[in-house]
Amino acid sequence: MQIPVSLKNKVAIVGVGESDIGKLPHMTGLGLNAQAAKRAIEDAGLKPSDIDGLITAYSFTEPYFMLGAVMCEYLGIRPHFNASMTVGGSTPAIMLKHAAEAIAAGQVETVLVCAGENRATGQTRDAALNALLAVGHPYYERPYGGSIPGYYAMIANRYMHEYRTTREQMAAVAVNTRAHALRHPNAHMKKPITLQDVLDAKPVADPLGLLDCCLISDAGGAFIVTSAERAKDLKSSPVYLQGIGEFHTHEHIMCAPSLTEFGAAESGRIAFEMAGVGPQDIDVAELYDCFSIVPIIELEELGFAERGAGGAFFAEGHAAIGGRLPINTHGGMLSHAHAGAVGGLLGIVEAVRQLRGGLGTRQVADAERALVHNEGGILSSHCTVILARNLG
């Protein structure tokens, strides 16, 4: 695919916010969105009236019709540009892309992107299960009793079969991510874990155990996108969008073209081409980690490691803060937070913070360029984002 119009250097993220995270029975999903949005707008040094566009995701716990308009109503804003998007876990990066496209086209200047759900406390166990079961194909998959962890476990098994990725390497992803979460004051998980803890955790769907699976949190996240021109006048340090690409290959696992090659390679190729950089130019990466196998696959698809070498990259410590390519520096969805579309959104928030600097023990030294990868479904929908501290 040709890139018709480059979005490089056109827009910047000028404000980021995350809500309180954990089990928060006093907060609604909309409230979590609002808390994150308030923090993002204050971070940007803007007023709510400066927002002329809003994009939000979907909600399992508060499934309003027209969630985007509901969000605007709740926040008391009346924008000229509004939508709610449902592309699973890849939604946040794709929301950024839509915001950037609209701003670059001159249709809108400042867009609030937000997501939030009270998945930990806002629904009964049955409601939660039913919503998650809906991810399986209602006609040809649900009769067999699979689950989201089960489908990702099938990917893990096939990947282990073809590329000799090991159970221990997957466990190393969970351990690395938890170690990072301990350096983040707002992370859901506060206790260290060992490789043995991951291997001994309650089995969910072979080869995945409980600590190979993402959290279920109450959480919200938000960021503000504006034109690169407007960003110059704001109090916060802008982080510029350099490259972004998406690619969609299937939705249900039974229709996946392969369980060993996915759409991240293509979304990544577009993002790198747009940015005019390669994997060697990236200082920090926030990779979607709903299950421990997933960042290993993404690392390889995005060209940071050869096929089959992603597991060793984690096991040998290269993904740690201070390593060759620090990955999921906030603790990812395995240890920081996960609530629907929020998990991937907080990867974008973290990338912006790393590029601004000043994160103490969590800071990746001299981080100038970050990559974020979001995926949705069963590695079905992909969006890769490259952000930089300076205009490239």
Added chain:
Amino acid sequence: MSVALPAPVVNADSAYYWAAAAAERLVIRKCMHCGQLHFMPRYLCPHCWSTDLEWVEISGRGRVYSFTVMRRPADPAFSDLAPYVVALIDLDEGPRMMAGVVGEDALGVAIGDPVTVIFEPRGGEAKVPQFKRVAR
């Protein structure tokens, strides 16, 4: 108290498939324009968009492309069955489908294992295709 396993859901695309399964026949769609087979039945051929499609009965034989042993099912209807196997089956005719691998030796399943279809009763007249391991 256990909950009944989910019966097949029938809609306009899937009605013939499930009716055939109830009669212990495994059928998939063949495009009469480009000749390709596909599993998930739909209005048009996903390869060439022709609407000239026919149902064909297939052998019911295939190999395990991947699988998982479900230890903690999400669907409470399956809780009493755990551990059990959910797999992706590459049919000998080409297309891939999801199904369980069942039988006494199911938990010993491996990628590449040859399997053959059986039909499991699922409430009323309905049956769902499942697979069991076979020697080949």
